[in-house]
Amino acid sequence: MKNKTVCVVGLGYIGLPTAALLASAGYEVVGVDVSEHAVNTINQGKIHIVEPDLDAVVQATVAAGRLRACTSPHAADVYMICVPTPFHEGTEIPQPNVEYVMAATRSVAGLLKRGDLVILESTSPVGTTLEMREMLAGQGVDVSSIHIAYCPERVLPGKIMTELVGNDRVVGGVTQADTRVAADFYRTFVKGQVLETDAKTAELCKLAENSFRDVNIAIANELSIICDEQGIDVWKLISLANHHPRVNILQPGAGVGGHCIAVDPWFIVAKSPASARLIRAAREVNNHKTEWAVNKISETMTAATQRLGRPARLACLGLAFKPDIDDLRESPSLQIARAIKASGRQVVAVEPNIEAHDEFDIVSLENALASADVIAVLVKHKQFCDLHAIKRLLSAGAIDFCGALTRGKNRRPASTSQLAAAPYLEP
Numbered sequence: 335m336k337n338k339t340v341c342v343v344g345l346g347y348i349g350l351p352t353a354a355l356l357a358s359a360g361y362e363v364v365g366v367d368v369s370e371h372a373v374n375t376i377n378q379g380k381i382h383i384v385e386p387d388l389d390a391v392v393q394a395t396v397a398a399g400r401l402r403a404c405t406s407p408h409a410a411d412v413y414m415i416c417v418p419t420p421f422h423e424g425t426e427i428p429q430p431n432v433e434y435v436m437a438a439t440r441s442v443a444g445l446l447k448r449g450d451l452v453i454l455e456s457t458s459p460v461g462t463t464l465e466m467r468e469m470l471a472g473q474g475v476d477v478s479s480i481h482i483a484y485c486p487e488r489v490l491p492g493k494i495m496t497e498l499v500g501n502d503r504v505v506g507g508v509t510q511a512d513t514r515v516a517a518d519f520y521r522t523f524v525k526g527q528v529l530e531t532d533a534k535t536a537e538l539c540k541l542a543e544n545s546f547r548d549v550n551i552a553i554a555n556e557l558s559i560i561c562d563e564q565g566i567d568v569w570k571l572i573s574l575a576n577h578h579p580r581v582n583i584l585q586p587g588a589g590v591g592g593h594c595i596a597v598d599p600w601f602i603v604a605k606s607p608a609s610a611r612l613i614r615a616a617r618e619v620n621n622h623k624t625e626w627a628v629n630k631i632s633e634t635m636t637a638a639t640q641r642l643g644r645p646a647r648l649a650c651l652g653l654a655f656k657p658d659i660d661d662l663r664e665s666p667s668l669q670i671a672r673a674i675k676a677s678g679r680q681v682v683a684v685e686p687n688i689e690a691h692d693e694f695d696i697v698s699l700e701n702a703l704a705s706a707d708v709i710a711v712l713v714k715h716k717q718f719c720d721l722h723a724i725k726r727l728l729s730a731g732a733i734d735f736c737g738a739l740t741r742g743k744n745r746r747p748a749s750t751s752q753l754a755a756a757p758y759l760e761p
């Protein structure tokens with residue numbers, strides 16, 4: 335198997351680590367991206383995204399000639415599609431946008447030969463793999479002579495290089511033979527279990543996993559609003575409730591963001607609008623938490639403006655969608671900062687993981703503490719959680735939307751149950 339060439343289409347957070355891993359596992363890998371910046375950076379042995387341990391693997395595999403990047407697809411034996419799958423906005427129920435998947439698949443159609451394997455890794459609505467197959471057939475490809483499968487990615491940004499190898503994988507082919515061929519391919523570089531199913535089940539499996547997370551976070555977010563109304567500290571409440579041996583409430587935050595949990599449940603709702611009632615409600619609760627945070631900050635700023643006799647200034651601590659990453663996609667913190675700025679107020683941001691932002695002045699924590707009248711802690715970045723920062727933020731009266739300032743008080747005892755292994759899953 336390993337004397338084969340793999341063409342990875344889409345070299346972002348999923349495609350580039352996958353391409354680098356395959357190259358280090360002995361495959362000849364050609365990565366393809368429409369972004370010239372990404373391609374040029376990778377061909378210099380460097381990376382254009384932030385992901386621990388990725389740079390060394392890219393540098394080594396490019397230097398060894400096992401990984402190279404191009405702006406158009408290259409003939410290979412295995413094609414992996416790792417392009418974005420956002421949703422179309424503007425409708426009551428956001429609709430999945432599989433146009434990137436179809437464009438990427440179309441771009442390799444002319445290269446496919448008998449025995450090739452095409453794998454879709456992008457998170458996709460149920461039926462997309464079959465749709466890809468029909469599209470390829472429409473392009474004149476003899477789809478009965480190739481293998482087509484779906485294999486969703488479950489990695490956690492920040493731990494991608496270890497999870498790509500260690501996680502169990504679900505592989506679903508269009509036919510049983512497709513499943514077997516694709517699963518055998520994954521077994522050459524994955525140490526976790528490779529579980530075989532059909533394409534539709536694999537597609538829904540990924541969506542179900544992220545909907546499960548979204549629903550569980552929604553309970554925490556809803557409780558945080560209820561607690562605020564009733565003068566109860568939600569962090570203490572959750573800590574106490576989690577001492578029940580079969581309870582594991584997650585942590586509330588400023589909403590739910592990112593390109594996965596905030597997006598994928600809509601793919602289920604769009605397909606089954608009448609049946610996906612809880613999944614839809616969870617999306618709405620988590621989106622509402624962000625609007626609630628905007629109102630909370632606005633009220634605090636109005637009071638501060640009246641007290642000071644001049645417009646109050648806000649510092650948003652964190653713009654990323656979760657702690658310790660530079661990814662701002664679908665970020666509730668960014669939405670909050672934007673909404674407050676759009677209401678005519680002065681807003682700066684402290685975001686240790688980015689250097690600059692088009693819309694906001696990025697300042698240091700020291701600068702924010704010295705110049706802002708209202709401080710909203712929106713993301714639990716490690717820089718806001720050390721004891722020195724917590725002390726200063728508490729004395730500045732910072733509003734804490736993510737539990738950064740209650741560090742240590744909301745931990746669950748390690749022995750409580752098996753769930754304690756991953757007790758504080760962040761959105």
Ligand SMILES: NC(=O)c1ccc[n+]([C@@H]2O[C@H](COP(=O)([O-])OP(=O)(O)OC[C@H]3O[C@@H](n4cnc5c(N)ncnc54)[C@H](O)[C@@H]3O)[C@@H](O)[C@H]2O)c1
Pocket residue numbers: 343344345346347348349366367368369372416417418419434437438441455456457458487488489490491593594
């Ligand atoms: N990032 C994650 O943590 C994560 C986890 C699980 C699943 N996923 C899923 O994986 C898929 C990819 O996500 P990502 O985070 O890597 O996205 P990304 O935006 O980081 O990367 C996608 C890349 O694809 C490129 N691209 C777009 N159209 C192309 C085309 N036609 N040909 C070649 N390149 C093209 C883009 O330029 C970009 O570099 C999505 O479906 C996402 O939902 C992501």
